[in-house]
Amino acid sequence: MDSMVTCIAPVNIAVIKYWGKRDEKLILPLNDSVSGTLSTDQMHAKTTVMRCKDFTEDKIWLNGKEVSFSNPRLLSCMKEIRRLSRESGTSEDIVNTKVHICSENNFPTAAGLASSAAGYACLVFALKELFGVKQDITRVARLGSGSACRSIYGGFVRWHKGDLADGSDSIATQIAPPSHWPLHVFILVVNDKQKKIGSTPGMQRTALTSELVQYRIKESVPKRIEDIIQAVKERNFDKFAEITMKDSNQFHAVCLDTYPPNIYMNDISHEITSFVHTYNELFPKPKVAYTFDAGPNACIYLEEESVPDFAATLQYIFPPEETLESYFKGESVQFGTVNEGLRTYPQQSPGLLKYIIHTKIGDGPKRLDSSEDHLLTLSGVPVKNGP
Ligand SMILES: Nc1ncnc2c1ncn2[C@@H]1O[C@H](COP(=O)(O)OP(=O)(O)OP(=O)(O)O)[C@@H](O)[C@H]1O
Numbered sequence: 001m002d003s004m005v006t007c008i009a010p011v012n013i014a015v016i017k018y019w020g021k022r023d024e025k026l027i028l029p030l031n032d033s034v035s036g037t038l039s040t041d042q043m044h045a046k047t048t049v050m051r052c053k054d055f056t057e058d059k060i061w062l063n064g065k066e067v068s069f070s071n072p073r074l075l076s077c078m079k080e081i082r083r084l085s086r087e088s089g090t091s092e093d094i095v096n097t098k099v100h101i102c103s104e105n106n107f108p109t110a111a112g113l114a115s116s117a118a119g120y121a122c123l124v125f126a127l128k129e130l131f132g133v134k135q136d137i138t139r140v141a142r143l144g145s146g147s148a149c150r151s152i153y154g155g156f157v158r159w160h161k162g163d164l165a166d167g168s169d170s171i172a173t174q175i176a177p178p179s180h181w182p183l184h185v186f187i188l189v190v191n192d193k194q195k196k197i198g199s200t201p202g203m204q205r206t207a208l209t210s211e212l213v214q215y216r217i218k219e220s221v222p223k224r225i226e227d228i229i230q231a232v233k234e235r236n237f238d239k240f241a242e243i244t245m246k247d248s249n250q251f252h253a254v255c256l257d258t259y260p261p262n263i264y265m266n267d268i269s270h271e272i273t274s275f276v277h278t279y280n281e282l283f284p285k286p287k288v289a290y291t292f293d294a295g296p297n298a299c300i301y302l303e304e305e306s307v308p309d310f311a312a313t314l315q316y317i318f319p320p321e322e323t324l325e326s327y328f329k330g331e332s333v334q335f336g337t338v339n340e341g342l343r344t345y346p347q348q349s350p351g352l353l354k355y356i357i358h359t360k361i362g363d364g365p366k367r368l369d370s371s372e373d374h375l376l377t378l379s380g381v382p383v384k385n386g387p
């Protein structure tokens with residue numbers, strides 16, 4: 001077992017949203033959810049974990065700054081990993097060694113871009129390698145941040161809410177690997193600053209005050225989960241798109257039904273929604289699907305064949321403020337011609353969208369083998385200081 005391990009882990013974007021907990025401490029959700037895992041090529045968390053008998057305390061650096069280890073979620077992940085390590089037969093002196101952790105995201109943290117999902121998935125995956133854990137770790141990632149359990153697998157993933165009080169059946173499983181349906185994804189970044197109402201307090205408020213959330217968890221989600229799994233299995237984009245957009249809309253309706261309301265989408269988000277519907281109406285079946293998490297940024301799922309036409313039209317309706325190079329980031333973008341049907345749609349002022357990340361469905365976390373990848377030196381301090 002190596003004493004220093006470095007891993008990267010992906011972001012995931014839910015198409016059936018998790019919103020509301022039945023247990024705050026164990027992070028057990030009120031409903032099942034389904035997501036797509038995005039390629040680590042564009043967005044990832046990277047984490048180095050190191051154990052050494054000379055370390056006197058557990059320490060963590062996040063994006064270049066040392067932060068307190070007494071975060072209850074972090075402590076509960078550590079405790080569970082050490083317990084599973086013991087169960088896996090790792091010797092007691094290894095299990096009890098203190099660790100140093102250094103992690104960074106190559107995209108904005110706490111901006112509603114699922115940094116906590118990638119961050120905790122990466123941390124738990126790296127700790128599993130460091131401590132020789134053999135069991136399922138989606139339960140452990142869940143203790144860090146609910147949505148993190150879905151980033152442990154690539155492709156399309158389901159988080160089962162589970163029924164047991166101890167959370168042992170609240171795990172994530174893969175529905176299909178990325179090769180089954182490598183959908184493309186555009187993340188339309190409207191704002192990458194820290195969001196106003198975090199997911200954790202936002203969903204607490206919903207569970208306490210919303211009437212609509214009861215309808216959502218009992219009537220809407222169970223059927224949608226079955227239907228979207230079938231759509232993924234059949235690669236039926238039309239059905240996938242309709243369920244994804246309806247579920248995003250219902251999630252935000254539940255947020256508005258919360259008192260005081262959780263307002264995440266803004267005028268630009270609504271403009272994107274209306275543009276997508278107008279675009280889809282030009283075709284016999286929907287070509288693109290939006291979904292919004294707890295923030296104003298849109299995530300657009302689309303099939304590869306739709307990329308050139310949609311990218312050109314998107315750029316025409318939401319022109320960049322500066323150069324095209326600083327606008328589309330990530331995968332290179334193939335441009336077609338602007339869809340004629342959208343020529344009369346009101347063109348928006350330049351710079352409404354800050355930038356667009358072009359990525360696609362990808363694999364789960366992976367270990368990096370080169371020593372050059374480590375974020376900690378051999379004496380256990382960050383390789384570079386500051387963000
Ligand atoms: N690389 C990381 N390693 C460990 N913890 C991380 C990492 N990145 C983020 N986190 C944790 O996640 C927190 C941010 O979570 P938060 O839910 O507010 O934002 P988000 O994940 O970007 O948004 P959302 O979950 O709504 O998409 C950070 O304050 C930190 O505690």
Ligand SMILES: C[C@@](O)(CCOP(=O)(O)OP(=O)(O)O)CC(=O)O
Nearest residue numbers: 014017018145146147199200293294
């Ligand atoms: C809107 C969402 O992105 C909410 C994610 O919530 P978190 O997983 O960040 O919440 P905690 O479990 O409290 O850490 C929907 C989703 O990803 O399913």
